[in-house]
Amino acid sequence: MKSAVIQLPGLNRDRDMIAALTKISGQAPVTVWQTETELPEVDLIVIPGGFSYGDYLRCGAIAARMPVMKAVAEKAAKGVLVIGVCNGFQILLEAGLLPGALMRNASLKFVCREVKLQVANANTAFTRAYAPGQIIRCPVAHHDGNFFAAPETLARIEGEGQVAFRYAEGTNPNGSINDIAGIVNGAGNVLGLMPHPENLVEAAHGGTDGRALFESVLGRAA
């Protein structure tokens, strides 16, 4: 599987993502800087987490207007798989590639802990290696992960099975509406999620529950 990791000033989880992708796919991803206007031919594009542009204006707002995001949007329109994790999720929302918005955590606190996630839709390109309804462990680390969508948008997301992951067992860390932790776009090729599956992919991490997300993609790309 060929993959690309987008890099922007302030993103700091790119190393973890590169390590996870390299370990699981057996091939190191290409890294692409924010000023690039074209992306190489890849099966998967990942926007990792961090604090792009210091979270100025709104989380992900400045990053979403950088040249590389136009290239990401063009690839996404052609059906290339795209994953945004944490700040990457915020960037995808700000770029209009996913519906809704992420707001300040209801607690107003930065949360850094492990949560439980339920695989709400195991029939996506990113979740097919999980069992439907499976509960997995996953770490979160964010200040603005409180998912919000207007009622009509939320009804569409829920009705079309676009919710990929939900916080489970009372572990919603941020006040997200309907416990939403991750969503896909209408076409099903763009995923955004607040938790960090790349940080739970080998025994040394204390668990491997995040691995199946990448293996789902690997299965499709193979």
Added chain:
Amino acid sequence: MIKARVIVTLKNGVLDPQGKAIEGALRGLSFSDIGSVRQGKVFDLELEGADKAKAEAELKEMCERLLANTVIENYSISIT
């Protein structure tokens, strides 16, 4: 030179935890007659030229494309 002020506020019905926290702090300072507090943002801009209609159209586009996230925020523009 045209000077403009853009105010961005959360839409009604969108939870504003920061506004709630400020509201609580104000009550703590004995401002007991507070109804509610909503937090927003102010942008002061200076634009070249003197065409106010053109400036207003540009400011609207700036709001739609960057200054506001219209999923959760409203904006208002005033030119002075």
